[in-house]
Amino acid sequence: MKYVEEFRDPKLAENLAAVIRAEADSAREYNFMEFCGGHTHAIFRYGVQDLMPDNVHFVHGPGCPVCILPVRRLDDAIELADRHGVILCSYGDMLRVPGTKRRSLMVAKSEGADVRMVYSTLDALKIARENPDKQVVFLGIGFETTTPPSALAIKQASEEELENFTLFCNHVLTPAAIRHILDAPEIDPEEAVRLDGFLGPSHVSTVIGSQPYEFLADKYQKPVVIAGFEPLDVMQSVLMLIRQVNEGRVEVQNQYARVVTREGNERAQDLVDEIFEIRPAFEWRGLGSVPESALSIREKYAAFDAEKRFEISEKVSREVKSCECPAILRGVKKPKDCKLFGNVCTPETPMGSCMVSSEGSCAAYWTYRRAETLAEMAAERDLEPAQ
Amino acid sequence: MCLAIPAQVTRLGDDGMATVSLGGVVKDISVELLDKVEVGDFVLVHVGYALHLISEEEAQRTLAMMAEGGLLDEELAEIAQEGEAA
Numbered sequence: 261m262k263y264v265e266e267f268r269d270p271k272l273a274e275n276l277a278a279v280i281r282a283e284a285d286s287a288r289e290y291n292f293m294e295f296c297g298g299h300t301h302a303i304f305r306y307g308v309q310d311l312m313p314d315n316v317h318f319v320h321g322p323g324c325p326v327c328i329l330p331v332r333r334l335d336d337a338i339e340l341a342d343r344h345g346v347i348l349c350s351y352g353d354m355l356r357v358p359g360t361k362r363r364s365l366m367v368a369k370s371e372g373a374d375v376r377m378v379y380s381t382l383d384a385l386k387i388a389r390e391n392p393d394k395q396v397v398f399l400g401i402g403f404e405t406t407t408p409p410s411a412l413a414i415k416q417a418s419e420e421e422l423e424n425f426t427l428f429c430n431h432v433l434t435p436a437a438i439r440h441i442l443d444a445p446e447i448d449p450e451e452a453v454r455l456d457g458f459l460g461p462s463h464v465s466t467v468i469g470s471q472p473y474e475f476l477a478d479k480y481q482k483p484v485v486i487a488g489f490e491p492l493d494v495m496q497s498v499l500m501l502i503r504q505v506n507e508g509r510v511e512v513q514n515q516y517a518r519v520v521t522r523e524g525n526e527r528a529q530d531l532v533d534e535i536f537e538i539r540p541a542f543e544w545r546g547l548g549s550v551p552e553s554a555l556s557i558r559e560k561y562a563a564f565d566a567e568k569r570f571e572i573s574e575k576v577s578r579e580v581k582s583c584e585c586p587a588i589l590r591g592v593k594k595p596k597d598c599k600l601f602g603n604v605c606t607p608e609t610p611m612g613s614c615m616v617s618s619e620g621s622c623a624a625y626w627t628y629r630r631a632e633t634l635a636e637m638a639a640e641r642d643l644e645p646a647q
Numbered sequence: 648m649c650l651a652i653p654a655q656v657t658r659l660g661d662d663g664m665a666t667v668s669l670g671g672v673v674k675d676i677s678v679e680l681l682d683k684v685e686v687g688d689f690v691l692v693h694v695g696y697a698l699h700l701i702s703e704e705e706a707q708r709t710l711a712m713m714a715e716g717g718l719l720d721e722e723l724a725e726i727a728q729e730g731e732a733a
Contacts, residue, residue, distance in 0.1 A: 298650060351694070379694065379695060380676075380694045380695025380696070381694070381695070382676075382677060382695045382696075383695070405651070405693050405694075405698065406693070406694055408680050408696065408698070409677075409680075409693075409694050409695065409696045412677065412679055412680065412696070463650070463651050463691070463693060463698065466651075466691065466698050466699040467698060467699075489650065490709070518701070518702070518705050519691070519699060519701055519705065525680060525681075525698060525699060527680060527681065527682055528680045528698070531680070
């Protein structure tokens with residue numbers, strides 16, 4: 261209960277925690293995946309796990325956009341900046357993620373490539389207007405929240421006939437990734453993570469609505485509660501999931517109804533549909549190739565597609581050896597299971613993407629659970645037989 | 648980069664842009680993704696775009712919670728960096 265005083269309404273948090281303890285059936289385990297990295301961060305920052313009974317577990321999912329971009333696509337972005345001499349614009353979180361041979365966009369920049377951190381696609385468009393003699397590429401990453409801004413940037417570039425702006429599109433889809441995780445046991449039994457329900461992402465859902473999760477309840481018989489980012493939201497959502505499990509109900513519930521509707525932002529959805537189409541498959545760090553899980557730019561807007569404008573070479577891309585980010589992103593390992601955690605891999609010297617973004621599991625453990633995690637790692641090492 | 652910050656629209660431009668005030672920072676954002684926005688409305692802002700209209704009560708609640716958790720400072724710092732980067 262050590263973080264409880266940090267809640268704005270500690271009484272309410274305590275009450276919620278008490279109700280959860282009372283209603284969680286001690287004869288069973290509850291494994292809930294929070295797909296979104298924002299939830300992972302909130303759970304750790306506010307110590308929500310400490311308020312849960314021992315049989316309620318959070319499984320951290322692959323919902324951090326920086327974490328799931330495969331090394332190959334990052335290497336491609338670095339190549340665009342290096343070999344094609346473009347101005348490469350990126351959201352800040354991407355810059356320190358190590359690519360092959362630990363070369364990041366930041367390293368490329370220090371070696372002379374023109375890599376610029378931007379807050380918005382609006383800034384990338386401005387850079388393109390101000391540098392008509394240079395090609396400007398925006399590294400588009402993220403789930404359904406960052407996709408509409410990328411779509412709008414292409415639309416605007418098209419209307420302005422801005423000939424030096426392209427998008428390197430790596431936008432991915434939340435429902436397809438969840439489906440893949442649930443199909444994983446059929447693909448590989450060792451990958452089976454037992455899940456009793458999902459905390460659905462909040463801001464992604466403001467765009468796509470709650471409707472796209474209904475297949476989880478209908479086809480996969482998994483309860484879903486769309487949850488806000490605040491700690492009390494997360495706790496209330498956990499209680500709603502526990503009640504569904506206890507009562508044998510399987511529904512999509514919307515705890516974040518004050519912001520999320522069933523339909524979402526249809527104007528944004530229409531725009532995304534106009535500019536993008538679904539890729540047959542896309543490689544995710546950790547999940548491998550996931551069918552129909554990402555977007556590419558439609559032929560009509562091919563002039564704004566960096567993959568079509570620039571030749572990107574075939575290359576061998578490798579993640580840092582021993583880095584467990586892929587298994588951590590699938591929810592089958594925790595940061596303590598990674599040999600690199602806390603010794604060679606820290607937020608200052610990250611070896612993998614999960615340590616870079618503040619929404620990554622390793623960064624969350626490092627920031628809020630460092631001592632406990634390192635102690636657990638030491639204890640597990642001592643238990644191993646001497647070599 | 649997952650979080651979206653509530654902000655109040657203080658001025659509407661005629662080019663799909665609007666000026667918002669968030670946590671004391673004044674910024675121009677795009678409101679093209681919303682059907683109808685008026686001065687005084689609260690919107691959720693993510694990477695420079697308003698994604699959704701929200702109530703004032705929800706906006707204040709979220710801002711207070713983000714400020715308490717230190718999240719607001721991080722997000723505002725990210726926005727403030729934009730000027731230097733461009």
